[in-house]
Amino acid sequence: MKKGFFITFDGPEGSGKSTHSVRLKDDLTLDGYDVIYTREPGGTLLGQKIRDVLLKNEDIKPGKQAELLLFEADRAQHVEEIIKPALDKGKTVICDRFNTATFAYQGYGAGMDINMIRSIDDFVTNGIFPDITLILDIEVNMGLSRAGKRCSADKMEKRPYEFHERVRQGYLDIAKKFPKKVKVIQVKNDIDETYKFIKNEVYDFIGRNKRSG
Numbered sequence: 001m002k003k004g005f006f007i008t009f010d011g012p013e014g015s016g017k018s019t020h021s022v023r024l025k026d027d028l029t030l031d032g033y034d035v036i037y038t039r040e041p042g043g044t045l046l047g048q049k050i051r052d053v054l055l056k057n058e059d060i061k062p063g064k065q066a067e068l069l070l071f072e073a074d075r076a077q078h079v080e081e082i083i084k085p086a087l088d089k090g091k092t093v094i095c096d097r098f099n100t101a102t103f104a105y106q107g108y109g110a111g112m113d114i115n116m117i118r119s120i121d122d123f124v125t126n127g128i129f130p131d132i133t134l135i136l137d138i139e140v141n142m143g144l145s146r147a148g149k150r151c152s153a154d155k156m157e158k159r160p161y162e163f164h165e166r167v168r169q170g171y172l173d174i175a176k177k178f179p180k181k182v183k184v185i186q187v188k189n190d191i192d193e194t195y196k197f198i199k200n201e202v203y204d205f206i207g208r209n210k211r212s213g
């Protein structure tokens with residue numbers, strides 16, 4: 001078995017990251033990696049409850065602070081129960097959304113202080129951070145309309161256009177600040193073409209950072 005990496009996918013609503021991350025899992029598995037596929041929020045039993053509170057249950061309306069802490073509580077459990085044990089065993093972890101989402105949504109989107117988010121997130125992630133993050137970038141209206149076709153809108157998707165525009169610009173800003181680790185992939189109409197860019201980016205990274213088992 002080849003020794004693993006921690007790869008995360010992120011981006012605005014409707015960017016197709018779930019489809020692409022599953023495809024990458026299949027390719028890496030075929031290439032000899034032992035891959036765990038997971039997501040946030042909702043990668044653990046506790047996380048599934050938190051996901052329901054944050055995105056589905058319309059009667060529960062967390063304020064900004066509570067929302068941030070719930071996303072971070074989901075992550076704390078996820079890192080401890082799933083991600084860290086898998087990485088310790090040399091597995092590759094592909095995670096559909098991770099802490100870049102908190103900076104983009106709760107930081108840039110909801111306007112919470114970035115340094116405060118960083119200190120909570122550092123406490124929660126406890127030294128675990130992605131080797132590479134792929135931001136799938138899509139124009140906000142197009143993304144929301146694609147997400148809307150998939151299923152009925154969740155509480156986050158129902159937020160105003162301006163919120164989602166700040167989130168998108170946040171992702172692009174983060175990628176500019178951390179160009180070595182955070183890569184922007186422009187979403188194309190052709191899924192295969194988009195995936196080609198993702199695969200190139202990941203395999204290029206792996207090639208430069210080979211780890212023996």
Ligand code: TMP
Binds near residue numbers: 013105
């Ligand atoms: P998704 O899994 O369908 O992308 O939905 C997750 C939603 O939760 C999405 O709207 C982004 C949002 N989110 C945050 O606001 N902060 C976070 O830290 C995470 C992980 C997700």
